[in-house]
Amino acid sequence: MANFHPISEVKALTFDVFGTVVDWRKSIAREIKQVGIEKGFILDWDGFADEWRAGYGPSMNKVRTGELEWANIDTLHRMILDSLLETYNINSLDESEKQRLNKAWHRLDPWSDSVEGLTYLKENYIISSLSNGNVALLVNMAKYGGLPWDTVLSAELVRHYKPDREAYLSTAEFFGLPIEKVMMVAAHKNDLKSARSTGMRTAYVPRPNEHGPNVETDREPEDYIDIIADDFIDLSKKLSKVRETGSIPE
Protein backbone atom coordinates (compact mmCIF):
# COMPACT_ATOMS: atom_id res chain seq x y z
CA MET A 1 0.00 0.00 0.00
CA ALA A 2 3.01 2.30 -0.47
CA ASN A 3 1.00 4.26 -2.97
CA PHE A 4 -1.94 4.98 -0.71
CA HIS A 5 -2.28 8.67 0.05
CA PRO A 6 -3.84 9.86 3.31
CA ILE A 7 -7.35 11.20 3.08
CA SER A 8 -6.08 14.74 3.74
CA GLU A 9 -4.47 14.62 0.27
CA VAL A 10 -7.77 14.24 -1.60
CA LYS A 11 -7.87 16.88 -4.37
CA ALA A 12 -11.08 16.15 -6.26
CA LEU A 13 -14.61 15.16 -5.28
CA THR A 14 -16.82 13.43 -7.84
CA PHE A 15 -20.54 13.24 -7.18
CA ASP A 16 -23.21 10.81 -8.07
CA VAL A 17 -26.10 13.03 -9.20
CA PHE A 18 -29.54 11.36 -9.34
CA GLY A 19 -30.60 11.07 -5.70
CA THR A 20 -27.32 12.37 -4.29
CA VAL A 21 -27.36 15.95 -5.61
CA VAL A 22 -30.93 16.25 -6.90
CA ASP A 23 -34.38 15.04 -5.86
CA TRP A 24 -35.40 13.19 -9.03
CA ARG A 25 -38.60 11.73 -7.54
CA LYS A 26 -40.38 14.95 -6.58
CA SER A 27 -39.19 16.73 -9.74
CA ILE A 28 -40.31 13.99 -12.13
CA ALA A 29 -43.65 13.53 -10.34
CA ARG A 30 -44.27 17.29 -10.66
CA GLU A 31 -43.57 17.26 -14.40
CA ILE A 32 -45.74 14.25 -15.18
CA LYS A 33 -48.52 15.77 -13.06
CA GLN A 34 -48.29 18.99 -15.04
CA VAL A 35 -48.63 17.05 -18.29
CA GLY A 36 -51.54 15.09 -16.81
CA ILE A 37 -53.38 18.27 -15.87
CA GLU A 38 -52.85 19.70 -19.37
CA LYS A 39 -53.90 16.50 -21.10
CA GLY A 40 -56.67 15.45 -18.71
CA PHE A 41 -55.34 12.24 -17.22
CA ILE A 42 -54.76 11.29 -13.61
CA LEU A 43 -52.46 8.63 -12.23
CA ASP A 44 -50.18 8.05 -9.26
CA TRP A 45 -47.58 10.71 -10.09
CA ASP A 46 -45.01 9.50 -7.56
CA GLY A 47 -45.56 5.93 -8.70
CA PHE A 48 -44.98 6.94 -12.32
CA ALA A 49 -41.69 8.63 -11.31
CA ASP A 50 -40.68 5.49 -9.42
CA GLU A 51 -41.44 3.26 -12.39
CA TRP A 52 -39.56 5.52 -14.79
CA ARG A 53 -36.55 5.43 -12.47
CA ALA A 54 -36.89 1.67 -11.95
CA GLY A 55 -36.37 1.09 -15.67
CA TYR A 56 -33.05 2.89 -15.56
CA GLY A 57 -30.79 0.23 -14.03
CA PRO A 58 -32.02 -2.64 -16.21
CA SER A 59 -31.73 -0.58 -19.40
CA MET A 60 -28.16 0.45 -18.52
CA ASN A 61 -27.32 -3.16 -17.78
CA LYS A 62 -28.36 -4.04 -21.32
CA VAL A 63 -25.73 -1.57 -22.52
CA ARG A 64 -23.16 -2.77 -19.98
CA THR A 65 -23.53 -6.39 -21.04
CA GLY A 66 -23.50 -5.55 -24.74
CA GLU A 67 -27.13 -6.58 -25.35
CA LEU A 68 -27.73 -2.99 -26.45
CA GLU A 69 -25.20 -0.83 -28.32
CA TRP A 70 -24.06 2.34 -26.57
CA ALA A 71 -27.03 4.60 -25.94
CA ASN A 72 -26.99 7.67 -23.71
CA ILE A 73 -29.38 8.23 -20.82
CA ASP A 74 -31.66 10.53 -22.81
CA THR A 75 -32.19 7.63 -25.21
CA LEU A 76 -32.69 5.09 -22.41
CA HIS A 77 -35.10 7.40 -20.55
CA ARG A 78 -37.09 7.76 -23.76
CA MET A 79 -37.31 3.99 -24.30
CA ILE A 80 -38.64 3.56 -20.76
CA LEU A 81 -41.05 6.48 -21.17
CA ASP A 82 -42.50 5.09 -24.39
CA SER A 83 -43.07 1.77 -22.69
CA LEU A 84 -44.70 3.42 -19.64
CA LEU A 85 -47.00 5.56 -21.77
CA GLU A 86 -48.15 2.36 -23.44
CA THR A 87 -48.65 0.59 -20.09
CA TYR A 88 -50.72 3.53 -18.80
CA ASN A 89 -52.55 3.80 -22.12
CA ILE A 90 -51.65 7.46 -22.55
CA ASN A 91 -52.00 8.35 -26.24
CA SER A 92 -52.47 12.11 -26.06
CA LEU A 93 -48.84 13.23 -26.30
CA ASP A 94 -47.36 14.22 -29.64
CA GLU A 95 -43.67 13.77 -30.42
CA SER A 96 -42.55 17.19 -29.23
CA GLU A 97 -44.51 16.77 -25.98
CA LYS A 98 -42.84 13.41 -25.39
CA GLN A 99 -39.44 14.98 -26.04
CA ARG A 100 -40.20 17.75 -23.59
CA LEU A 101 -41.37 15.31 -20.92
CA ASN A 102 -38.29 13.14 -21.45
CA LYS A 103 -36.16 16.20 -20.77
CA ALA A 104 -37.74 16.51 -17.31
CA TRP A 105 -34.58 14.65 -16.24
CA HIS A 106 -32.61 17.80 -17.23
CA ARG A 107 -34.74 19.84 -14.78
CA LEU A 108 -34.34 18.16 -11.42
CA ASP A 109 -34.33 20.24 -8.23
CA PRO A 110 -31.22 20.12 -6.05
CA TRP A 111 -31.63 19.05 -2.42
CA SER A 112 -31.86 22.16 -0.23
CA ASP A 113 -28.19 21.92 0.88
CA SER A 114 -26.69 20.99 -2.49
CA VAL A 115 -25.80 24.38 -3.98
CA GLU A 116 -24.52 25.86 -0.72
CA GLY A 117 -22.55 22.74 0.16
CA LEU A 118 -21.00 22.41 -3.30
CA THR A 119 -20.03 26.08 -3.21
CA TYR A 120 -18.10 25.55 0.05
CA LEU A 121 -16.50 22.34 -1.23
CA LYS A 122 -15.43 24.07 -4.46
CA GLU A 123 -13.16 26.38 -2.45
CA ASN A 124 -10.89 23.47 -1.53
CA TYR A 125 -11.50 20.75 -4.12
CA ILE A 126 -12.12 20.19 -7.78
CA ILE A 127 -15.82 19.28 -7.80
CA SER A 128 -17.50 17.44 -10.64
CA SER A 129 -20.34 15.11 -11.39
CA LEU A 130 -19.59 11.46 -12.03
CA SER A 131 -22.97 10.40 -13.27
CA ASN A 132 -24.49 7.98 -15.71
CA GLY A 133 -26.42 10.99 -17.03
CA ASN A 134 -25.17 12.28 -20.37
CA VAL A 135 -23.20 15.51 -20.67
CA ALA A 136 -26.11 17.53 -22.08
CA LEU A 137 -28.37 16.41 -19.24
CA LEU A 138 -25.77 17.25 -16.60
CA VAL A 139 -24.93 20.65 -18.11
CA ASN A 140 -28.59 21.61 -18.49
CA MET A 141 -29.34 20.43 -14.95
CA ALA A 142 -26.43 22.45 -13.56
CA LYS A 143 -27.72 25.60 -15.28
CA TYR A 144 -31.29 24.88 -14.14
CA GLY A 145 -30.35 24.29 -10.50
CA GLY A 146 -27.25 26.48 -10.17
CA LEU A 147 -24.87 23.59 -9.47
CA PRO A 148 -21.37 25.13 -9.50
CA TRP A 149 -19.38 22.24 -11.01
CA ASP A 150 -15.80 22.84 -12.05
CA THR A 151 -16.59 20.44 -14.86
CA VAL A 152 -19.02 17.72 -15.75
CA LEU A 153 -17.79 14.13 -15.89
CA SER A 154 -20.14 11.52 -17.26
CA ALA A 155 -20.16 7.84 -18.10
CA GLU A 156 -20.82 9.08 -21.63
CA LEU A 157 -17.23 10.32 -21.93
CA VAL A 158 -15.83 6.81 -21.64
CA ARG A 159 -18.95 4.95 -22.81
CA HIS A 160 -19.01 2.85 -19.66
CA TYR A 161 -21.82 3.14 -17.16
CA LYS A 162 -21.16 2.90 -13.45
CA PRO A 163 -20.47 0.46 -11.86
CA ASP A 164 -18.04 -0.39 -14.70
CA ARG A 165 -14.52 0.27 -13.42
CA GLU A 166 -13.69 2.44 -16.43
CA ALA A 167 -16.14 5.10 -15.27
CA TYR A 168 -14.47 5.50 -11.87
CA LEU A 169 -10.93 5.21 -13.20
CA SER A 170 -11.58 7.93 -15.79
CA THR A 171 -11.71 10.52 -12.98
CA ALA A 172 -8.05 9.99 -12.18
CA GLU A 173 -7.06 10.14 -15.82
CA PHE A 174 -9.07 13.28 -16.58
CA PHE A 175 -7.87 15.10 -13.47
CA GLY A 176 -4.28 13.88 -13.77
CA LEU A 177 -4.37 12.56 -10.20
CA PRO A 178 -3.67 9.24 -8.50
CA ILE A 179 -7.05 7.55 -7.98
CA GLU A 180 -6.54 7.70 -4.19
CA LYS A 181 -6.71 11.50 -4.40
CA VAL A 182 -10.23 11.39 -5.84
CA MET A 183 -13.24 10.90 -3.55
CA MET A 184 -16.59 9.56 -4.75
CA VAL A 185 -19.60 11.11 -3.02
CA ALA A 186 -22.89 9.22 -3.24
CA ALA A 187 -26.14 8.44 -1.47
CA HIS A 188 -25.88 4.81 -2.61
CA LYS A 189 -23.61 2.27 -1.02
CA ASN A 190 -23.22 0.09 -4.12
CA ASP A 191 -21.78 3.10 -5.99
CA LEU A 192 -19.25 3.68 -3.20
CA LYS A 193 -18.32 0.02 -2.95
CA SER A 194 -17.53 -0.08 -6.67
CA ALA A 195 -15.64 3.23 -6.46
CA ARG A 196 -13.51 1.97 -3.58
CA SER A 197 -12.64 -1.21 -5.47
CA THR A 198 -10.83 1.00 -8.00
CA GLY A 199 -8.91 2.83 -5.24
CA MET A 200 -11.11 5.89 -4.76
CA ARG A 201 -11.83 7.51 -1.44
CA THR A 202 -15.53 7.51 -0.53
CA ALA A 203 -18.09 9.70 1.24
CA TYR A 204 -21.58 8.45 1.99
CA VAL A 205 -24.35 11.06 2.14
CA PRO A 206 -27.64 9.24 2.74
CA ARG A 207 -30.66 11.05 1.33
CA PRO A 208 -33.60 9.92 3.47
CA ASN A 209 -36.27 11.24 1.09
CA GLU A 210 -34.90 9.98 -2.20
CA HIS A 211 -37.59 7.30 -2.45
CA GLY A 212 -40.27 9.33 -0.68
CA PRO A 213 -41.23 9.69 2.98
CA ASN A 214 -41.36 6.78 5.42
CA VAL A 215 -38.54 4.86 3.79
CA GLU A 216 -35.98 3.63 6.30
CA THR A 217 -32.51 5.16 5.86
CA ASP A 218 -29.39 3.01 6.03
CA ARG A 219 -26.80 4.85 8.11
CA GLU A 220 -24.56 1.89 8.91
CA PRO A 221 -20.82 2.40 8.37
CA GLU A 222 -19.00 0.05 5.98
CA ASP A 223 -15.34 -0.78 5.55
CA TYR A 224 -15.40 0.77 2.06
CA ILE A 225 -16.74 4.13 3.34
CA ASP A 226 -14.33 6.79 4.62
CA ILE A 227 -16.79 9.49 5.71
CA ILE A 228 -20.52 9.56 6.44
CA ALA A 229 -22.13 13.01 6.29
CA ASP A 230 -25.69 14.28 6.81
CA ASP A 231 -25.55 16.56 3.76
CA PHE A 232 -23.01 18.48 1.65
CA ILE A 233 -22.61 21.25 4.24
CA ASP A 234 -21.80 18.64 6.86
CA LEU A 235 -19.43 16.98 4.38
CA SER A 236 -17.65 20.30 3.88
CA LYS A 237 -17.23 20.68 7.66
CA LYS A 238 -15.96 17.13 8.06
CA LEU A 239 -13.45 17.55 5.23
CA SER A 240 -12.21 20.78 6.84
CA LYS A 241 -11.50 18.77 9.99
CA VAL A 242 -9.68 16.18 7.89
CA ARG A 243 -7.45 18.89 6.41
CA GLU A 244 -6.81 20.42 9.82
CA THR A 245 -6.17 17.27 11.80
CA GLY A 246 -5.26 14.72 9.15
CA SER A 247 -7.80 12.28 10.52
CA ILE A 248 -11.45 11.56 9.95
CA PRO A 249 -13.90 12.98 12.53
CA GLU A 250 -16.40 10.61 14.15
Add this chain to the structure above:
Amino acid sequence: MANFHPISEVKALTFDVFGTVVDWRKSIAREIKQVGIEKGFILDWDGFADEWRAGYGPSMNKVRTGELEWANIDTLHRMILDSLLETYNINSLDESEKQRLNKAWHRLDPWSDSVEGLTYLKENYIISSLSNGNVALLVNMAKYGGLPWDTVLSAELVRHYKPDREAYLSTAEFFGLPIEKVMMVAAHKNDLKSARSTGMRTAYVPRPNEHGPNVETDREPEDYIDIIADDFIDLSKKLSKVRETGSIPE
Protein backbone atom coordinates in the same frame (compact mmCIF):
# COMPACT_ATOMS: atom_id res chain seq x y z
CA MET B 1 -29.70 24.69 -46.12
CA ALA B 2 -33.14 23.86 -44.68
CA ASN B 3 -31.48 22.82 -41.46
CA PHE B 4 -29.58 26.04 -40.90
CA HIS B 5 -30.72 27.81 -37.76
CA PRO B 6 -30.53 31.60 -37.47
CA ILE B 7 -27.74 32.96 -35.32
CA SER B 8 -30.26 34.06 -32.68
CA GLU B 9 -30.84 30.37 -31.94
CA VAL B 10 -27.27 29.72 -30.81
CA LYS B 11 -27.40 27.98 -27.40
CA ALA B 12 -23.78 27.17 -26.61
CA LEU B 13 -20.47 28.98 -26.99
CA THR B 14 -17.25 26.97 -27.08
CA PHE B 15 -13.98 28.79 -26.60
CA ASP B 16 -10.49 28.24 -27.81
CA VAL B 17 -8.38 28.81 -24.70
CA PHE B 18 -4.64 29.40 -25.33
CA GLY B 19 -4.45 32.96 -26.64
CA THR B 20 -8.22 33.46 -26.77
CA VAL B 21 -9.09 33.26 -23.06
CA VAL B 22 -5.64 33.39 -21.46
CA ASP B 23 -2.35 35.17 -22.09
CA TRP B 24 -0.02 32.19 -22.38
CA ARG B 25 3.02 34.21 -23.45
CA LYS B 26 3.30 36.56 -20.46
CA SER B 27 2.39 33.79 -18.01
CA ILE B 28 4.92 31.28 -19.34
CA ALA B 29 7.66 33.92 -19.60
CA ARG B 30 7.02 34.85 -15.96
CA GLU B 31 7.31 31.24 -14.80
CA ILE B 32 10.51 30.46 -16.71
CA LYS B 33 11.99 33.73 -15.45
CA GLN B 34 11.19 32.73 -11.87
CA VAL B 35 12.93 29.40 -12.38
CA GLY B 36 15.87 31.18 -13.98
CA ILE B 37 16.24 33.53 -11.00
CA GLU B 38 16.12 30.58 -8.59
CA LYS B 39 18.59 28.52 -10.59
CA GLY B 40 20.87 31.33 -11.72
CA PHE B 41 20.41 31.36 -15.47
CA ILE B 42 19.31 34.16 -17.76
CA LEU B 43 17.79 33.92 -21.21
CA ASP B 44 15.19 35.65 -23.37
CA TRP B 45 12.11 34.71 -21.27
CA ASP B 46 9.60 35.80 -23.92
CA GLY B 47 11.58 33.99 -26.57
CA PHE B 48 11.57 30.80 -24.50
CA ALA B 49 7.79 31.05 -24.14
CA ASP B 50 7.48 31.56 -27.91
CA GLU B 51 9.66 28.55 -28.66
CA TRP B 52 7.76 26.35 -26.21
CA ARG B 53 4.51 27.38 -27.84
CA ALA B 54 5.95 26.96 -31.34
CA GLY B 55 6.59 23.28 -30.65
CA TYR B 56 2.94 22.72 -29.87
CA GLY B 57 1.42 22.61 -33.37
CA PRO B 58 4.06 20.30 -34.87
CA SER B 59 3.86 17.88 -31.93
CA MET B 60 0.06 17.73 -32.18
CA ASN B 61 0.37 17.14 -35.89
CA LYS B 62 2.46 14.06 -35.18
CA VAL B 63 -0.48 12.74 -33.16
CA ARG B 64 -3.01 13.84 -35.76
CA THR B 65 -1.19 12.04 -38.57
CA GLY B 66 -0.61 8.93 -36.47
CA GLU B 67 3.18 9.34 -36.31
CA LEU B 68 2.77 9.51 -32.52
CA GLU B 69 0.20 7.55 -30.52
CA TRP B 70 -2.34 9.59 -28.56
CA ALA B 71 -0.59 11.79 -26.03
CA ASN B 72 -2.19 14.61 -24.09
CA ILE B 73 -0.92 18.17 -24.04
CA ASP B 74 0.85 17.78 -20.70
CA THR B 75 2.90 15.03 -22.32
CA LEU B 76 3.54 17.02 -25.49
CA HIS B 77 4.48 20.14 -23.52
CA ARG B 78 6.95 18.04 -21.57
CA MET B 79 8.57 16.62 -24.71
CA ILE B 80 9.04 20.14 -26.04
CA LEU B 81 10.34 21.39 -22.68
CA ASP B 82 12.92 18.61 -22.43
CA SER B 83 14.15 19.44 -25.90
CA LEU B 84 14.32 23.19 -25.11
CA LEU B 85 16.21 22.62 -21.86
CA GLU B 86 18.76 20.66 -23.88
CA THR B 87 18.99 23.37 -26.53
CA TYR B 88 19.55 26.03 -23.86
CA ASN B 89 21.94 23.74 -21.99
CA ILE B 90 19.96 24.02 -18.74
CA ASN B 91 20.87 21.07 -16.53
CA SER B 92 20.00 22.40 -13.10
CA LEU B 93 16.35 21.26 -12.88
CA ASP B 94 15.49 17.99 -11.15
CA GLU B 95 12.48 15.89 -12.15
CA SER B 96 10.00 17.51 -9.75
CA GLU B 97 11.14 20.98 -10.85
CA LYS B 98 10.63 20.05 -14.49
CA GLN B 99 7.16 18.73 -13.66
CA ARG B 100 6.31 21.94 -11.86
CA LEU B 101 7.56 24.09 -14.74
CA ASN B 102 5.64 21.97 -17.25
CA LYS B 103 2.47 22.68 -15.26
CA ALA B 104 2.97 26.40 -15.84
CA TRP B 105 0.47 25.79 -18.66
CA HIS B 106 -2.14 25.08 -15.95
CA ARG B 107 -1.50 28.54 -14.45
CA LEU B 108 -2.10 30.98 -17.28
CA ASP B 109 -3.60 34.41 -16.56
CA PRO B 110 -6.92 35.29 -18.21
CA TRP B 111 -7.04 38.40 -20.38
CA SER B 112 -8.44 41.29 -18.33
CA ASP B 113 -11.96 40.99 -19.82
CA SER B 114 -12.18 37.18 -19.81
CA VAL B 115 -13.79 36.43 -16.44
CA GLU B 116 -16.26 39.33 -16.59
CA GLY B 117 -17.19 38.63 -20.20
CA LEU B 118 -17.64 34.88 -19.62
CA THR B 119 -19.80 35.63 -16.57
CA TYR B 120 -22.15 37.75 -18.71
CA LEU B 121 -22.21 35.19 -21.52
CA LYS B 122 -22.98 32.39 -19.06
CA GLU B 123 -26.32 34.03 -18.25
CA ASN B 124 -27.60 33.31 -21.73
CA TYR B 125 -25.49 30.46 -23.10
CA ILE B 126 -23.84 27.24 -22.16
CA ILE B 127 -20.17 28.23 -22.07
CA SER B 128 -17.32 25.74 -22.31
CA SER B 129 -13.78 25.43 -23.44
CA LEU B 130 -13.03 23.62 -26.68
CA SER B 131 -9.32 23.36 -26.36
CA ASN B 132 -6.51 21.03 -27.28
CA GLY B 133 -5.48 21.30 -23.64
CA ASN B 134 -6.23 18.22 -21.58
CA VAL B 135 -9.06 18.15 -19.04
CA ALA B 136 -6.76 18.43 -15.98
CA LEU B 137 -5.00 21.43 -17.49
CA LEU B 138 -8.30 23.16 -18.30
CA VAL B 139 -9.87 22.43 -14.90
CA ASN B 140 -6.78 23.59 -13.01
CA MET B 141 -6.56 26.71 -15.18
CA ALA B 142 -10.22 27.51 -14.56
CA LYS B 143 -9.72 27.26 -10.79
CA TYR B 144 -6.50 29.29 -10.99
CA GLY B 145 -8.04 32.08 -13.07
CA GLY B 146 -11.68 31.91 -11.97
CA LEU B 147 -13.01 30.96 -15.40
CA PRO B 148 -16.71 30.17 -14.85
CA TRP B 149 -17.16 27.35 -17.39
CA ASP B 150 -20.38 25.36 -17.34
CA THR B 151 -18.16 22.45 -18.30
CA VAL B 152 -14.80 21.75 -19.84
CA LEU B 153 -14.65 20.24 -23.33
CA SER B 154 -11.30 19.10 -24.60
CA ALA B 155 -9.81 17.37 -27.61
CA GLU B 156 -8.77 14.75 -25.08
CA LEU B 157 -12.38 13.59 -24.71
CA VAL B 158 -12.53 12.43 -28.33
CA ARG B 159 -8.78 11.95 -28.81
CA HIS B 160 -8.77 14.24 -31.81
CA TYR B 161 -6.92 17.52 -31.79
CA LYS B 162 -8.35 20.57 -33.49
CA PRO B 163 -8.52 21.11 -36.42
CA ASP B 164 -9.75 17.50 -36.76
CA ARG B 165 -13.48 17.62 -37.48
CA GLU B 166 -14.23 15.20 -34.64
CA ALA B 167 -13.20 17.80 -32.07
CA TYR B 168 -15.69 20.40 -33.34
CA LEU B 169 -18.49 17.93 -33.99
CA SER B 170 -18.20 16.54 -30.45
CA THR B 171 -19.63 19.80 -29.09
CA ALA B 172 -22.98 19.13 -30.74
CA GLU B 173 -23.04 15.56 -29.53
CA PHE B 174 -22.11 16.41 -25.94
CA PHE B 175 -24.58 19.29 -25.72
CA GLY B 176 -27.36 17.47 -27.58
CA LEU B 177 -27.68 20.35 -30.04
CA PRO B 178 -27.58 20.75 -33.82
CA ILE B 179 -24.07 21.91 -34.69
CA GLU B 180 -25.50 25.20 -36.05
CA LYS B 181 -26.59 26.10 -32.52
CA VAL B 182 -23.01 25.98 -31.24
CA MET B 183 -20.67 28.92 -31.78
CA MET B 184 -16.89 28.63 -31.75
CA VAL B 185 -15.11 31.64 -30.26
CA ALA B 186 -11.43 32.05 -31.07
CA ALA B 187 -8.64 34.54 -31.61
CA HIS B 188 -7.36 32.47 -34.53
CA LYS B 189 -8.94 32.44 -37.96
CA ASN B 190 -7.79 28.93 -38.87
CA ASP B 191 -9.67 27.56 -35.86
CA LEU B 192 -12.83 29.37 -36.94
CA LYS B 193 -12.49 28.29 -40.56
CA SER B 194 -12.28 24.64 -39.50
CA ALA B 195 -15.16 25.07 -37.06
CA ARG B 196 -17.35 26.60 -39.75
CA SER B 197 -16.62 23.74 -42.15
CA THR B 198 -18.41 21.44 -39.68
CA GLY B 199 -21.43 23.76 -39.49
CA MET B 200 -20.60 25.77 -36.38
CA ARG B 201 -21.31 29.45 -35.92
CA THR B 202 -18.19 31.53 -35.36
CA ALA B 203 -17.04 34.58 -33.41
CA TYR B 204 -13.63 36.12 -33.95
CA VAL B 205 -12.04 37.91 -30.99
CA PRO B 206 -8.58 39.09 -32.05
CA ARG B 207 -6.12 39.33 -29.16
CA PRO B 208 -3.58 41.96 -30.26
CA ASN B 209 -1.03 41.09 -27.56
CA GLU B 210 -1.04 37.30 -27.85
CA HIS B 211 2.36 37.28 -29.52
CA GLY B 212 3.66 40.33 -27.68
CA PRO B 213 3.54 44.06 -28.44
CA ASN B 214 4.03 45.52 -31.91
CA VAL B 215 2.54 42.57 -33.76
CA GLU B 216 0.02 43.63 -36.37
CA THR B 217 -3.53 42.45 -35.67
CA ASP B 218 -5.66 40.97 -38.43
CA ARG B 219 -9.15 42.45 -38.14
CA GLU B 220 -10.37 41.59 -41.64
CA PRO B 221 -13.80 39.97 -41.89
CA GLU B 222 -14.08 36.57 -43.58
CA ASP B 223 -17.01 34.70 -45.06
CA TYR B 224 -16.62 32.01 -42.39
CA ILE B 225 -16.86 34.51 -39.50
CA ASP B 226 -20.29 35.56 -38.15
CA ILE B 227 -19.24 38.11 -35.52
CA ILE B 228 -16.07 40.06 -34.81
CA ALA B 229 -15.73 41.40 -31.26
CA ASP B 230 -13.07 43.42 -29.45
CA ASP B 231 -13.22 41.24 -26.33
CA PHE B 232 -15.67 38.99 -24.45
CA ILE B 233 -17.62 41.92 -22.98
CA ASP B 234 -18.10 43.30 -26.48
CA LEU B 235 -19.09 39.80 -27.65
CA SER B 236 -21.71 39.65 -24.91
CA LYS B 237 -23.14 43.01 -26.03
CA LYS B 238 -23.18 41.97 -29.68
CA LEU B 239 -24.91 38.68 -28.90
CA SER B 240 -27.53 40.58 -26.86
CA LYS B 241 -28.26 42.61 -29.99
CA VAL B 242 -28.51 39.41 -32.00
CA ARG B 243 -31.10 38.03 -29.57
CA GLU B 244 -33.05 41.31 -29.57
CA THR B 245 -33.03 42.02 -33.29
CA GLY B 246 -32.33 38.63 -34.84
CA SER B 247 -29.52 40.09 -36.90
CA ILE B 248 -25.82 40.66 -36.47
CA PRO B 249 -24.73 44.20 -35.52
CA GLU B 250 -22.05 45.89 -37.63
